[in-house]
Amino acid sequence: MTSFTNKYVLNLLRNLPRLSISNLRNNDGAVKKNKRGRAQHGGDKHGHGNKGSKARQNFMRPGYETGNTPFYMKFPREQYYKDHHVKRQYPPLSLTTLQKMIDLNRIDISKPIDLSVLCNTGLYNINPEDKHFGVNLIDEGADNFKAKINVEVQWASEPTIAAIERNGGVITTSFFDVNSLFILINPKKFFQRGEAIPRRMIPPDDAILYYSSAANRGYLADPEKISWERFVLAQKYGYKLPKIEDDPDYDMLVSRKDQRQIFYGLEPGWVVNLKDKVILKPIDPQLKEFYRS
Amino acid sequence: MLLNCLAKQIRALPSTFTAACRLSTVAVENSEFNEIEEPPMVYGGYTELRQAWVSNLDTIKENPSTIIDLHPQVFGSRPRIDIIHENVVWQKKYKYVSYANTKVTAEVNMSSKKPWPQKGQGRARHGTRRSPLFRGGSVIHGPRSHTTHFYMLPFYKRVYGLTSTLSVKLIQDDLHVVNNLDIPTDDPGYINDLVDSRLWGPSVLFIDDTDTMPKNISLALNQIKHMNLMPVYGLNVYSMLKYETLVLTVAAVKKIQERLLYQLHRPDGHQATRKFMLNKQN
Numbered sequence: 001m002t003s004f005t006n007k008y009v010l011n012l013l014r015n016l017p018r019l020s021i022s023n024l025r026n027n028d029g030a031v032k033k034n035k036r037g038r039a040q041h042g043g044d045k046h047g048h049g050n051k052g053s054k055a056r057q058n059f060m061r062p063g064y065e066t067g068n069t070p071f072y073m074k075f076p077r078e079q080y081y082k083d084h085h086v087k088r089q090y091p092p093l094s095l096t097t098l099q100k101m102i103d104l105n106r107i108d109i110s111k112p113i114d115l116s117v118l119c120n121t122g123l124y125n126i127n128p129e130d131k132h133f134g135v136n137l138i139d140e141g142a143d144n145f146k147a148k149i150n151v152e153v154q155w156a157s158e159p160t161i162a163a164i165e166r167n168g169g170v171i172t173t174s175f176f177d178v179n180s181l182f183i184l185i186n187p188k189k190f191f192q193r194g195e196a197i198p199r200r201m202i203p204p205d206d207a208i209l210y211y212s213s214a215a216n217r218g219y220l221a222d223p224e225k226i227s228w229e230r231f232v233l234a235q236k237y238g239y240k241l242p243k244i245e246d247d248p249d250y251d252m253l254v255s256r257k258d259q260r261q262i263f264y265g266l267e268p269g270w271v272v273n274l275k276d277k278v279i280l281k282p283i284d285p286q287l288k289e290f291y292r293s
Numbered sequence: 294m295l296l297n298c299l300a301k302q303i304r305a306l307p308s309t310f311t312a313a314c315r316l317s318t319v320a321v322e323n324s325e326f327n328e329i330e331e332p333p334m335v336y337g338g339y340t341e342l343r344q345a346w347v348s349n350l351d352t353i354k355e356n357p358s359t360i361i362d363l364h365p366q367v368f369g370s371r372p373r374i375d376i377i378h379e380n381v382v383w384q385k386k387y388k389y390v391s392y393a394n395t396k397v398t399a400e401v402n403m404s405s406k407k408p409w410p411q412k413g414q415g416r417a418r419h420g421t422r423r424s425p426l427f428r429g430g431s432v433i434h435g436p437r438s439h440t441t442h443f444y445m446l447p448f449y450k451r452v453y454g455l456t457s458t459l460s461v462k463l464i465q466d467d468l469h470v471v472n473n474l475d476i477p478t479d480d481p482g483y484i485n486d487l488v489d490s491r492l493w494g495p496s497v498l499f500i501d502d503t504d505t506m507p508k509n510i511s512l513a514l515n516q517i518k519h520m521n522l523m524p525v526y527g528l529n530v531y532s533m534l535k536y537e538t539l540v541l542t543v544a545a546v547k548k549i550q551e552r553l554l555y556q557l558h559r560p561d562g563h564q565a566t567r568k569f570m571l572n573k574q575n
Binding site: 006007009010011013014016018019020021024025026027030106121122123125 | 374534
């Protein structure tokens, strides 16, 4: 149901009797009665012939060819989808959508943007149970992207990085383990549990290369190399790299999370008490040592 | 029938229409509703803004003071009769518990003796007279008591049920807006005369934004069985259709609009549309 209403429909109602409980009815065929027909109304065998496997709901499994070697077993396999159920997925978010969220005040760009902010808009959501490991910022709408942002994503392509940096923004790709993702996408639910914020785990073996590469703006990469790669990318795409040092929002643009940190401004080991609106920090040296990054 | 309707509509217009128009322009200058600067109404460009006269209850004769803008997504939405019907059926059913009951074989109050010997009588073999085959015996697949018919209508069907019903009521001239529910006397005859002269009703539902209603109208309507008062939080499809005329105060209109527009456009709609759980209510 959209905001579009045909005025003739409403005007028609002006000349019809008053709508009341007694003259209401549903659409034709909206309620389907699942009745077993009797006699000539589909009775006797109920459309299932006389005896045999088809009368007894003996459904063959898919691909089974009643004794022949099934087609799917005749040839050597090419496992395109091998391990698909354990592969990490990154549901995409386009730069167009991000720009639209910013234009419609769904996102405040005076603060760093992370997955938590994106999920809070209500327009983007991930489900870690479905092997979603965060957001993939895709380059659709890169030419029209105009915002200066400090964004932390989980996957980004080269044109996306270029589009953000051309506007004087900063992009970081960073990894979150499943537990941290659940906390990040719904912080309120986690804080209500009254547990200490855990440490973020380091990436698995097959992801560590991606997240320590300066070309991908990985969060484990050397900052010196990242600033070199920023210059290289500007040369490659032919734009003048804005100087972050001279920017009035310098502090916002350079703020980054620690490798073990899940939220901006909140360290691992802290407990956020929503009821009393206080933050409890560990004082025990053993705990401090445990949560140290 | 149609002629009657038309005649009613013509009579329902204020007696001196031009005078009323003049009145409204005068009222705009010192009306209490125009004192508060409100943000402009945002709505889809394809739909026309709906409007209604803001009338009064303190005189029997109608004295419309100003015009109120009604949001087309709430008061001019697509009239989905099927959704209204589903809402009414749901409202009837969710509180309904069927107490119809029949007995199973073990519950039938009858002798458990074998009626006749197994063999030698030339009759069919039977072990008990409680069987469904016998007269007075049990019933197969009969109703069993306390069967609840509770179910939850999908969230947005409930929202669209409200917008559709409000839109239908407005377009059929069964929705009226008044500035407040203050009447000068607690005599039920006053409100009867008022409803008669304005061709409302006969059954009327008055809706205000709070549940502490003015004293006079509460006492007056206490005597009249077919008129009722309701706060905005009690607004529902069944009651709107049960009463022929719906009278909203300006405050109620504002609140209904605000609440329904929020529900129509809330960003966390997926939270509202989750599966309904009795022990996990939002």
